[in-house]
Amino acid sequence: MTIKSIKNTLVNTMTYSVSAIVVIVFLAIDINIDNWIDKEFDSALTNKANYLKTLVKVTNPSQSQVEFDFADEFMPEFSLPADGEYFQLWQDGKEFERSDSLLKFKDASLIKPAQALNTTEFYNITLPDGRSGRAIVSTFTPQIPQDEDKDKLANLMPMQLTLAVSKEELSNILIIIDTSMALGLVAMIVLMRLLMMKVIDAGLRPLNELNQQLKSANIKDDLTPFSVDDDEFIEIEPIKNELNRFTRLNQQHLLNEKRITADIAHELKTPISELINLSEMHIRYPNDVRISTTYKQDVLSISLKMKNIVSKLLLLQQAAAGALSIAPQTVNLRASIEQIIKEQLNKHPSAQHRLIIQDELTTATIKLDAFSIHCILSNLIDNALFYSPDDSEVFIRLKPEQTPGLSVCIEIENQLTANLSDEDLEKLTMPLYQLETSRSNPDRHGLGLSIVDKIAKANNFDFSFNKTSKHSLVFSLNLPIINNQKK
Numbered sequence: 001m002t003i004k005s006i007k008n009t010l011v012n013t014m015t016y017s018v019s020a021i022v023v024i025v026f027l028a029i030d031i032n033i034d035n036w037i038d039k040e041f042d043s044a045l046t047n048k049a050n051y052l053k054t055l056v057k058v059t060n061p062s063q064s065q066v067e068f069d070f071a072d073e074f075m076p077e078f079s080l081p082a083d084g085e086y087f088q089l090w091q092d093g094k095e096f097e098r099s100d101s102l103l104k105f106k107d108a109s110l111i112k113p114a115q116a117l118n119t120t121e122f123y124n125i126t127l128p129d130g131r132s133g134r135a136i137v138s139t140f141t142p143q144i145p146q147d148e149d150k151d152k153l154a155n156l157m158p159m160q161l162t163l164a165v166s167k168e169e170l171s172n173i174l175i176i177i178d179t180s181m182a183l184g185l186v187a188m189i190v191l192m193r194l195l196m197m198k199v200i201d202a203g204l205r206p207l208n209e210l211n212q213q214l215k216s217a218n219i220k221d222d223l224t225p226f227s228v229d230d231d232e233f234i235e236i237e238p239i240k241n242e243l244n245r246f247t248r249l250n251q252q253h254l255l256n257e258k259r260i261t262a263d264i265a266h267e268l269k270t271p272i273s274e275l276i277n278l279s280e281m282h283i284r285y286p287n288d289v290r291i292s293t294t295y296k297q298d299v300l301s302i303s304l305k306m307k308n309i310v311s312k313l314l315l316l317q318q319a320a321a322g323a324l325s326i327a328p329q330t331v332n333l334r335a336s337i338e339q340i341i342k343e344q345l346n347k348h349p350s351a352q353h354r355l356i357i358q359d360e361l362t363t364a365t366i367k368l369d370a371f372s373i374h375c376i377l378s379n380l381i382d383n384a385l386f387y388s389p390d391d392s393e394v395f396i397r398l399k400p401e402q403t404p405g406l407s408v409c410i411e412i413e414n415q416l417t418a419n420l421s422d423e424d425l426e427k428l429t430m431p432l433y434q435l436e437t438s439r440s441n442p443d444r445h446g447l448g449l450s451i452v453d454k455i456a457k458a459n460n461f462d463f464s465f466n467k468t469s470k471h472s473l474v475f476s477l478n479l480p481i482i483n484n485q486k487k
Contacts, residue, residue: 010200015193022192026185034174041134041170042122049120049136049163052087056142056159066142066159068097077101085165086110086127092157102128110162115139117158127164132171135164206236214243256430263432263446267309271302278302312447315375316431319454326369326459333366333373333408333479334359337396340378348385354392355381360399366408366479372459373479377410379448380475384414386444387435387473401478413474420467428465429453 055069068089072079078087084101088110095109102108108128115121120138127133139160213226226240226247281288282295318324337357344351384394392415401407418435427433431450438444456463462478 007197007200007204011193011196014196014200015189018192018196019189022185022188026181030178030181033177037170037174037177041167042136045122045134045136045163045165046120049138049161052163053138053140053161054143056089056140056161058142058144058156066091066096066156070097072100082129083131083166085163087161087163088112090160096159105129110164111135111137112160112162113137115160117141124167125164127166131166131168133164134167134170135162137162206233210236210239217247260431264313267432268306271306271309274302275299309447312451316447316451316454319451319458322458324369324372324455324458326372328367329370330365330367331370331373333361333398333410336370336374337377337381337398340374340381343378344381344385347382350390351381351385354385354388354394356393356395358395358397358399360397361408362400363408368479369459372455372461376452376455376461376463376477379452380412380477383448384412384475386438387417388414389417408479410477410479411474413468413472416471416473419470420473425465425467 052070057067057069059065059067077085079100081101081104084099086099086102088098088102089096090112102110105128110128111123111125113121113123115137117139118141120136123135123137125133125135137160139158141156141158210226217226226243228237228240232240278291278295278298282291285291334357341351341355348354381394381396388394394412394414397409397411397413399409399411401409420435424435429449429452430446432446433450434444434446438446453463455461456477460480463476465473465475468474
């Protein structure tokens, strides 16, 4: 399994996301700059071509004579011996004029494409000196001095001008711009990544501090080892609160385990001590009839008591661990309760008269685990009979829940021989917890309600209890109905 890093994941994700946005923005800017420079270059080329066209004039309208009034001293770029600019004029398909920079290339000629009158086109070409260049080709009518002469010049042949300049300087400028923007882009991404690492480190610092607190926390003795400051981060505060809650629960479970271990040792110590004492007495006085006559029966009784304790502890552990084998089957609830009452007669001879069943159900059977419901009801009825006055009545109510047909509620209500405090109520389902009235009874071990609670949870039963008055306690168990069969 590969362990992932929150920091690296955040840094990489943010770097990729921001880099993608920055690259798109830089590309858009670069493309717009390149297009703007090309547009300005063509605009400058157009202006220069238009200026050259204004130098072409008709000097003798009657004879259709045309001259090109050009002075090299004012535009020296057309007469440079190297790295110059070029132009060439044609009229009626014949060369009319060429720049001095083009004269040294006697056999060279600029492009002369077929073109409609008063149109202008741009071309990427190779200049006569071998450089890459850009050419503008324009076909036009020479400038006529006076409007009245226009009718005389109807047959005047148009002229074509080709102006070519080098693109290398422009290309170098674009390369410099592109390189600068690329380097700037890389530098920006690197700086952003470094900045994001710093920001994320600062953001994760509270987690690192919490980790250090975890390493040094004293979770054995301190109930709140992780203090929540007034200026605490809102993301860290719930984590600390949950850690403190977990610490308290862990300490509570640890204390419960210690208590249960001590209680188990105490519960088993008594019958073991009885066995040891009985055996020592029998060994010391083997011929004493008072001892030997009941020795076997006493050993069996003590052993059965130990077996009962161990069996209940194992059942409690299985229910708590979810290891119970639950097999739903059809159970007649009324018949099951009556059978349990008969089983209680050995421990509570007056059970038949004290237990009052109030059946309000419209169904006789429900589908659930027979062992679970038998174990739960046996413990609840046994507790109700034991902890209530000898002549009091115990009510067992079978009734539908608020929505009839959806669930069955079993209520067992009994009077109390002694008042129960709220603290006692909270501890009733704790393993091996006993009230004062039961600690002197060797048959009570404080496991009954713990087993009921765990088995109810394993079967998804809703188990609860509360005091209805100062000396009255009611236990409620909600059971789902799976199949409905009429009585």
